[in-house]
Amino acid sequence: MKEKVISKSAQETINFAANFASKLSSGIIIALDGDLGSGKTTFTKGLAKGLGIKEHITSPTFTIIQEYPFKNNRMRGIFYHIDLYRINSPEDAYSLGIDEILNNPDGIKVIEWPDKLGYENFPQNYIKISFQSTMEDDIREISIESNS
Numbered sequence: 001m002k003e004k005v006i007s008k009s010a011q012e013t014i015n016f017a018a019n020f021a022s023k024l025s026s027g028i029i030i031a032l033d034g035d036l037g038s039g040k041t042t043f044t045k046g047l048a049k050g051l052g053i054k055e056h057i058t059s060p061t062f063t064i065i066q067e068y069p070f071k072n073n074r075m076r077g078i079f080y081h082i083d084l085y086r087i088n089s090p091e092d093a094y095s096l097g098i099d100e101i102l103n104n105p106d107g108i109k110v111i112e113w114p115d116k117l118g119y120e121n122f123p124q125n126y127i128k129i130s131f132q133s134t135m136e137d138d139i140r141e142i143s144i145e146s147n148s
Contacts, residue, residue, distance in 0.1 A: 003144040010042050013140060017046025020144075024051075026075045027105040029122060031114035034131030039140045040112045043129065044081055047110060051079055059083050059112070064096055070108075077107035084116035093117050 007013040024030075030047070032040040041059040048057045052072040060066040060083045068079040080101050087093050093116070101109055102123055111117070114128075130143040 002146075005142040005144070007039070007138075007140045007142055009138045010039070013039050013042045013142070014046035014049065016142070017043045018050035021047045021050025021108075022074075024108055026077055026107060029102060029109045029111065029126035031119070031122070031126055031128045032110060032112045032131065033114060033128060035133065038131035038133050039142070040131055043131070043142070044110050044112070047108070048079055048081075051108065053079055057081065061085055065098075065101070080107060080109040082109065082111045084111060084113040087113070087116045090117050090121055 005016055007016060024047075032043060034040055041057070044059075045057045048055070048068060048070075051070045053068045053070050055068055057068070058066075060081055064083060064086065066081040068081070070076065070079050082098065082101070084093060098117065114122070119126075119128075124147070126147060128145045128147070130145075132141045132143070133139075134141065
C-alpha cells in the first residue's frame, strides 16, 4: 500500500492521523521519517487522539520512550512513543529494551528517527510514514508505505 497526503496545517495533520488510527491493529509499528520540524510529533499527537488517549503528547527526545495506556471500542494496550534522535547506534536502542517493545504483539509502537535503529532490525510488518516540508510554512507532504 502506498498513499500520499498533503496537509495544509498542523490541525489537518492531527485530524488525518486520528482517522488513520482507526485503521490500525494491535502490534503494529509505525516508523516516522522526516527532518526536524516536519510533523512527526504532530502526527503522533493525532494518532494518540484517535486511540482515545487524553494525555498531552510531547516528543520523548530526552526520555527516549514514553508509554501511554489506551482503551477504545476496538482494542486496548500501550501506545509506545519512541524517539531515537539521541541514539547513536542500534546497540544503544537495544540496551533500552526496544527489541522487547518491537516484538510485543500488543499495543501500538510509533518510532521517530527509525533510521537510527535501521529498518533491517524491524520485525517484518511495519508502516513507514515520511514527512516532507514544502516551501510554504505549514504544508507537509505525508507519504505512507506499508510493507505488510
